[in-house]
Amino acid sequence: MTENQVAIKATAIDLDGVWHWEGKKIPLLGNHLPVPEKVRLDMDPERQEVLAIVDAADWMEGGECVCGVKAEGIILVTEFTKLFPAHCCEQMVWMTDERDYSEIYEA
Numbered sequence: 001m002t003e004n005q006v007a008i009k010a011t012a013i014d015l016d017g018v019w020h021w022e023g024k025k026i027p028l029l030g031n032h033l034p035v036p037e038k039v040r041l042d043m044d045p046e047r048q049e050v051l052a053i054v055d056a057a058d059w060m061e062g063g064e065c066v067c068g069v070k071a072e073g074i075i076l077v078t079e080f081t082k083l084f085p086a087h088c089c090e091q092m093v094w095m096t097d098e099r100d101y102s103e104i105y106e107a
Contacts, residue, residue, distance in 0.1 A: 008092070010085035010086050011087050012085075013028065016074075017076060028053075030049065032047040032048060033047065033050060033078065035047070035048050035081055041096070044081070048078035048081060049078060049079070050076045050077065051079060052076075052077040053075070056071040056072060056073045056075050056084055060075075066086070066089075066091065067086065071086075072088070073085065081094055082094070082095040083095075
Protein backbone atom coordinates (compact mmCIF):
# COMPACT_ATOMS: atom_id res chain seq x y z
CA MET A 1 0.00 0.00 0.00
CA THR A 2 1.37 3.41 -0.94
CA GLU A 3 1.47 6.42 1.33
CA ASN A 4 -1.70 7.93 -0.20
CA GLN A 5 -3.81 4.75 -0.05
CA VAL A 6 -6.21 4.02 2.78
CA ALA A 7 -7.00 0.47 3.92
CA ILE A 8 -10.71 -0.20 3.63
CA LYS A 9 -12.14 -2.57 6.23
CA ALA A 10 -14.86 -4.96 5.07
CA THR A 11 -17.26 -3.81 7.78
CA ALA A 12 -16.79 -0.17 6.71
CA ILE A 13 -18.72 -0.97 3.51
CA ASP A 14 -22.46 -1.15 4.14
CA LEU A 15 -25.11 -3.20 2.30
CA ASP A 16 -25.78 -0.29 -0.06
CA GLY A 17 -22.16 -0.18 -1.22
CA VAL A 18 -21.34 2.94 0.76
CA TRP A 19 -17.92 3.19 2.40
CA HIS A 20 -18.00 4.87 5.81
CA TRP A 21 -14.67 6.59 6.43
CA GLU A 22 -13.77 9.28 8.96
CA GLY A 23 -17.39 10.43 9.26
CA LYS A 24 -17.86 10.54 5.47
CA LYS A 25 -20.16 8.36 3.38
CA ILE A 26 -18.60 7.52 0.02
CA PRO A 27 -20.78 5.63 -2.50
CA LEU A 28 -18.57 3.07 -4.25
CA LEU A 29 -20.80 2.56 -7.30
CA GLY A 30 -19.15 4.50 -10.11
CA ASN A 31 -15.96 5.08 -8.10
CA HIS A 32 -12.64 3.34 -8.70
CA LEU A 33 -11.05 0.80 -6.36
CA PRO A 34 -7.36 -0.10 -6.24
CA VAL A 35 -7.10 -3.80 -7.08
CA PRO A 36 -4.23 -5.79 -5.54
CA GLU A 37 -1.55 -6.90 -7.99
CA LYS A 38 -2.00 -10.58 -7.08
CA VAL A 39 -5.64 -10.40 -8.19
CA ARG A 40 -5.14 -8.57 -11.49
CA LEU A 41 -4.21 -10.27 -14.71
CA ASP A 42 -1.27 -8.73 -16.58
CA MET A 43 -3.29 -6.29 -18.69
CA ASP A 44 -5.91 -5.38 -16.06
CA PRO A 45 -5.84 -1.79 -14.78
CA GLU A 46 -4.66 -1.17 -11.21
CA ARG A 47 -7.74 0.96 -10.47
CA GLN A 48 -11.10 -0.41 -11.58
CA GLU A 49 -14.54 1.21 -11.62
CA VAL A 50 -17.34 -0.37 -9.60
CA LEU A 51 -19.97 -1.03 -12.28
CA ALA A 52 -22.58 -2.91 -10.24
CA ILE A 53 -23.48 -4.03 -6.74
CA VAL A 54 -25.08 -7.47 -6.43
CA ASP A 55 -26.33 -9.72 -3.63
CA ALA A 56 -23.49 -11.99 -2.46
CA ALA A 57 -25.76 -14.98 -1.84
CA ASP A 58 -26.62 -15.05 -5.55
CA TRP A 59 -22.99 -14.92 -6.70
CA MET A 60 -20.89 -16.84 -4.17
CA GLU A 61 -20.19 -20.42 -5.13
CA GLY A 62 -22.21 -22.69 -2.87
CA GLY A 63 -23.72 -19.62 -1.19
CA GLU A 64 -20.92 -19.59 1.40
CA CYS A 65 -18.11 -17.25 2.29
CA VAL A 66 -14.57 -18.61 2.20
CA CYS A 67 -14.77 -18.82 6.01
CA GLY A 68 -17.60 -21.37 5.69
CA VAL A 69 -20.60 -19.33 6.83
CA LYS A 70 -23.53 -18.28 4.67
CA ALA A 71 -22.48 -15.46 2.33
CA GLU A 72 -24.48 -12.40 3.27
CA GLY A 73 -23.92 -8.92 1.99
CA ILE A 74 -22.92 -7.49 -1.34
CA ILE A 75 -20.36 -7.95 -4.07
CA LEU A 76 -18.81 -4.96 -5.82
CA VAL A 77 -18.42 -5.81 -9.52
CA THR A 78 -15.83 -4.24 -11.83
CA GLU A 79 -15.13 -5.11 -15.45
CA PHE A 80 -12.40 -7.56 -14.46
CA THR A 81 -12.87 -8.47 -10.78
CA LYS A 82 -15.40 -8.83 -7.99
CA LEU A 83 -14.92 -7.82 -4.34
CA PHE A 84 -16.87 -9.38 -1.48
CA PRO A 85 -16.43 -7.33 1.71
CA ALA A 86 -17.08 -10.24 4.08
CA HIS A 87 -18.46 -8.87 7.34
CA CYS A 88 -18.55 -12.38 8.81
CA CYS A 89 -14.76 -12.76 8.87
CA GLU A 90 -13.60 -9.19 8.16
CA GLN A 91 -11.92 -10.30 4.92
CA MET A 92 -11.81 -8.58 1.54
CA VAL A 93 -12.41 -11.49 -0.83
CA TRP A 94 -11.32 -10.74 -4.41
CA MET A 95 -12.53 -12.94 -7.26
CA THR A 96 -11.87 -13.09 -10.99
CA ASP A 97 -13.62 -15.09 -13.68
CA GLU A 98 -10.27 -15.93 -15.26
CA ARG A 99 -8.96 -17.92 -12.32
CA ASP A 100 -10.16 -20.97 -10.48
CA TYR A 101 -9.44 -19.54 -7.02
CA SER A 102 -10.11 -16.47 -4.91
CA GLU A 103 -7.46 -14.32 -3.32
CA ILE A 104 -8.24 -13.41 0.28
CA TYR A 105 -6.80 -10.37 1.95
CA GLU A 106 -7.23 -9.47 5.58
CA ALA A 107 -8.61 -6.01 6.13
